[in-house]
Amino acid sequence: MKIIIEHLMSASRKIIRECPLQLVFCLSLILPGQTTAAIRIPFRYVQNFIVLDLKLEHVLPLKMIFDTGAEHHLLFDKKHTDLISNAYLREVRVMGSDLQQEIPALLTTSLDLGLTDRQHRNAQFVVLLEQIGSVSEMLGEQIDGILSASIFADNVFEINYKHHYIQIYEGLPSPKKLLGFGRCSLQIYKNKPFVNSNLTIARGTDPVALNLLIDTGAGISVLLYKSTQSTLSLPDSLIPGKLGSGLGGLLNGFLARTEKLDFCNTSFDKVITSFQEINTEYSERESRFKQGLIGNQVLEKYTLMLDYMHSTLYWKQSTPDRTIRTDRSGMTLVAGGYEFNQFTVAHILPGSPADRMGITTGDRILSVNRWPAGWLNLRQIQRRLSRTGDQKVRLRISHEGHKKTLVLSLKDVI
Structure with a gap:
């Protein structure tokens, strides 16, 4: 036992000499019972999507949806990759989400993608030649593309929805x-x-x-x-x-x-x-x-x-609450404008509260419960439209060029 303790103390002194500014981190590498080293990547949870803030080639900021359902990494616009010399290899075509429409695109060379300040990986991107704006409009903020979870295919990775992070493990997580x-x-x-x-x-x-x-x-x-x-x-x-x-x-x-x-x-x-x-x-x-x-x-x-x-x-x-919060107005809204603070009705469910009040596709939301719509974001509006119980929402809308005030009595529409 004495020999083992002396060996550990000797190793600790060596680590202290080699990296005194990172003492706590370095010592943790030799303590018994530790889990394998892991990398934690924070995300934002926006409109039921995981959004990562990344950097392309060390300087170009990207907002990307983390997607286990995507086979390839995807950029919706070539404005970023056009700034990189010799970025493209060849033209390709990708299948749309409707499994019917093919979309022209370009395949890039392997590019550096910054996941955190210290963690980088190489990735090839499929870059769409036709701009796709509907994803940003549905989320209410600029979204630049999709990051396939296959980038971590050689690792075990954890998705923690409660605390909003993805953790990448080097090896298997410990039994603990x-x-x-x-x-x-x-x-x-x-x-x-x-x-x-x-x-x-x-x-x-x-x-x-x-x-x-x-x-x-x-x-x-x-x-x-x-x-x-x-x-x-x-x-x-x-x-x-x-x-x-x-x-x-x-x-x-x-x-x-x-x-x-x-x-x-x-x-x-x-x-x-x-x-x-x-x-x-x-x-x-x-x-x-x-x-x-x-x-x-x-x-x-x-x-x-x-x-x-x-x-x-x-x-x-991670939560005992199995309730899935859904819209109770019957409206699908999209966000537009430079700051995504102009809200338009994209679809109305037949027989829903919004339908019964005469709201139609193309109407604009001007205020919600007397709050100007421009002061709110899409998520805040949709939270108000998905409240449970006997709830009413006061809306000011622009309908066919005329302003109207309506009170919606929310109810489960499905």
Whole structure:
């Protein structure tokens, strides 16, 4: 024991001599029982999306959505890469989120991407030749692109929704770190994680086995694909609506509440589920492996660890609250203007409170509960429109060139 202690003290003195300014960090490297060194990357959680603030080639700031559902890293505009000499390799085409529209793009060389001040990785980007503004409009701030989670495919990485960080591990996390985590198998297909799931459409019906993508690039709860080859039965009560924003614009589909979702030995009841019809050869081929996705409105209830190399998902419930907060007005709003503080109605759900009050697509929101809309951001407005209980919201709108004041009585629209 004395020899061991003397050895540790000798090693400690050596470390103190070599890095006196980083004593605490250096000593932590030799203490027994420590977890493997990890890198922590903070994120902002905006409109149910994980947004990272990064730097391209050390100087160009980027705001990117962290997306486990993306095969490639994507930039929506070439304004950044045009500033870099010899940045492009060749032209390519990418498939839009509707699985129908192909979009022209350029593939870059390997570029330096700063994840933190000290952590950099090389990444190739697909750069769209046609500008995509709908993602920024849906989030209410400038978004420059999508960072595929495949950049961490050689590491175990943790997504902590509660404390807003991604942690990258060099090696496996310690058994102590994994205490309280459940575990299940993943299938990794095209750099994307899939999990076996069961969905019960309605009470009294048999659950349907589905292979669903764990998709942090989706700001919804669950989306299912309905193809001509699918045997999936749709719920009796469907509402036509906008499923969200993707490459190519807002996605059309149908919405309904389904009875129960089971995956990884955990479950959700009465989940608002989106149904997207797909009918192209490419989408039919993809649907044989991927029948839908689980998005952030469900995933945010957990802390997740993904291990692509061992095809494993670790999960731990981070909140006892299973309530998924959703809009109760029936309006889909987008943000425009230089500072994204001009708010326009992009879609109205039939029969919703907004529909009954005569609000239509194209109307502008001027104030909310007497607060000028320009003083608010999109997230603040949508929080007011998703309050639970017996709530009323006073809106001032511009409708066909005329200003009107309305009072919406919020209610569950699905």
